[in-house]
Amino acid sequence: MTVSPSAFITGAVSLITGLGVTIKAFFQPVVTSQYPRQLLNISPRFRGHTKLLADKDNLGKNGCIACGICVRNCPSGSIKSAEGEKREGEKRKTATTYILDYTTCSQCGICVESCPSDCLAFSADFNAAGFKREDFYYDLVKEFEKRKNAS
Amino acid sequence: MEQIVNMIGRETLKTIVGLIGVLVFVVFNALILTWAERKVAGHMQRRIGPKEVGPYGLIQPIADAIKLLGKEILTPREVDRPLYYLAPILIFVPVLVSFIVIPFDASLQVKDINVGILVILAFSSLSVFSILMAGWGSNNKYALIGAIRSVAQNIAYEIPLLLALLPVIMMANSFSLKTIVEAQKGLWFVVYQPLAFCIYFISAVAETNRTPFDLPEAESELVAGYHTEYSGMRFALFFLAEYTNIFIVSAIAVTFFLGGYQGPFLPGIIWFLLKSYLLVFVIIWLRWTYPRVRFDQLLNVSWKALIPLAFINLLITGGLLKL
Numbered sequence: 001m002t003v004s005p006s007a008f009i010t011g012a013v014s015l016i017t018g019l020g021v022t023i024k025a026f027f028q029p030v031v032t033s034q035y036p037r038q039l040l041n042i043s044p045r046f047r048g049h050t051k052l053l054a055d056k057d058n059l060g061k062n063g064c065i066a067c068g069i070c071v072r073n074c075p076s077g078s079i080k081s082a083e084g085e086k087r088e089g090e091k092r093k094t095a096t097t098y099i100l101d102y103t104t105c106s107q108c109g110i111c112v113e114s115c116p117s118d119c120l121a122f123s124a125d126f127n128a129a130g131f132k133r134e135d136f137y138y139d140l141v142k143e144f145e146k147r148k149n150a151s
Numbered sequence: 152m153e154q155i156v157n158m159i160g161r162e163t164l165k166t167i168v169g170l171i172g173v174l175v176f177v178v179f180n181a182l183i184l185t186w187a188e189r190k191v192a193g194h195m196q197r198r199i200g201p202k203e204v205g206p207y208g209l210i211q212p213i214a215d216a217i218k219l220l221g222k223e224i225l226t227p228r229e230v231d232r233p234l235y236y237l238a239p240i241l242i243f244v245p246v247l248v249s250f251i252v253i254p255f256d257a258s259l260q261v262k263d264i265n266v267g268i269l270v271i272l273a274f275s276s277l278s279v280f281s282i283l284m285a286g287w288g289s290n291n292k293y294a295l296i297g298a299i300r301s302v303a304q305n306i307a308y309e310i311p312l313l314l315a316l317l318p319v320i321m322m323a324n325s326f327s328l329k330t331i332v333e334a335q336k337g338l339w340f341v342v343y344q345p346l347a348f349c350i351y352f353i354s355a356v357a358e359t360n361r362t363p364f365d366l367p368e369a370e371s372e373l374v375a376g377y378h379t380e381y382s383g384m385r386f387a388l389f390f391l392a393e394y395t396n397i398f399i400v401s402a403i404a405v406t407f408f409l410g411g412y413q414g415p416f417l418p419g420i421i422w423f424l425l426k427s428y429l430l431v432f433v434i435i436w437l438r439w440t441y442p443r444v445r446f447d448q449l450l451n452v453s454w455k456a457l458i459p460l461a462f463i464n465l466l467i468t469g470g471l472l473k474l
Contacts, residue, residue: 015441018440018441019436019437019440021440022195022436022439022440023195023436025194025195025196025197026191026194026195026436027194028197029197030193030194030197030198030199031197031198032197032198032199034199034202
């Protein structure tokens with residue numbers, strides 16, 4: 001093993017540089033986020049399951065008019081039904097059930113695009129979990145009511 | 152109390168109490184070091200490391216120990232039973248013996264033997280023997296390769312280790328660890344012997360099979376090396392011995408080069424542990440900085456660089472002492 005003095009010096013310097021890198025990192029703050037304890041900010045463009053938005057004129061009510069365009073447009077047939085009723089003194093129908101089968105939904109966004117009353121949007125719900133497939137059949141009207149009551 | 156002392160004699164009693172103290176310290180040290188290693192590794196990679204069990208994850212090693220205790224002790228069918236059973240026990244003996252002669256403080260030493268350092272070096276070379284037993288007895292190719300590497304490496308690095316300690320022994324004119332510490336009252340030996348200190352430290356890292364010299368247990372090539380087939384408490388004994396060895400080599404470095412238990416203001420034991428754990432930190436720091444060396448590089452460094460340098464250093468020291 002013949003090592004020239006210059007190679008020895010560059011080697012030693014690189015070893016010390018390496019030690020410097022790690023000790024600097026040792027005293028720098030931690031960059032990982034402690035997931036279950038602490039959540040990252042979710043991007044506004046994040047696509048979770050779809051959710052119903054409130055009527056623009058009446059914030060206490062969902063904006064879905066149960067026209068069924070999203071049901072027909074869904075390429076995976078994931079939106080099972082959007083039923084509604086016409087209430088007294090209102091010009092339009094109001095959705096009473098809106099069933100989304102999230103197991104087959106691919107978050108393509110065609111329903112959001114095609115909604116004539118602009119009442120569909122993506123939620124930020126990223127940690128859906130369940131034990132059976134029926135856990136992912138969401139009734140978005142009920143989900144809307146729950147959100148309304150919570151806020 | 153008086154009766155017991157009279158019955159077994161003061162010296163024997165001191166040894167027994169010392170041994171119990173050493174056992175407690177060994178376990179405590181291993182617990183602290185496993186935690187420290189993972190914590191240091193975490194922060195060097197800008198992570199946190201263990202944090203869930205107890206404050207700052209401090210109880211994590213205890214949880215790990217309970218898990219290891221509760222595990223089934225598996226014995227593979229084709230192993231060489233006597234060797235396989237004996238290896239994890241034998242690896243622990245030299246570790247305990249080494250502690251007996253280490254002076255933690257001016258009066259805190261189980262027994263001051265006048266060939267103290269020879270006892271440590273002689274017994275620590277036994278641990279290679281049990282590693283070879285473990286590797287051979289496991290009847291597993293990875294374990295065997297790991298053990299063979301370990302033997303080659305330990306033989307290669309024991310020589311520079313000893314040669315680096317010899318100049319200090321010559322300067323202190325004694326093999327007794329306590330006399331060597333007392334000889335450093337004025338100036339630490341690391342000032343006179345910086346090269347010997349470097350050689351000793353590199354060899355010590357190699358002796359304890361730590362990265363960048365961890366070829367005997369290179370996990371990317373050899374699963375876990377010589378302890379591949381061990382599980383549960385048997386594995387824990389290997390682990391315990393490894394971490395205790397790290398402390399022992401650091402403690403010897405402190406005793407020989409860094410003034411041992413001597414230091415201003417604080418009591419000796421605090422200084423000793425402070426210096427030792429600083430060196431332990433450096434060893435952990437090295438592990439999380441450097442990649443593993445190749446085997447021919449490993450042996451070349453020892454035979455072609457460290458040993459000649461150590462001999463030259465020894466000759467110069469001897470010559471200067473004679474003048």
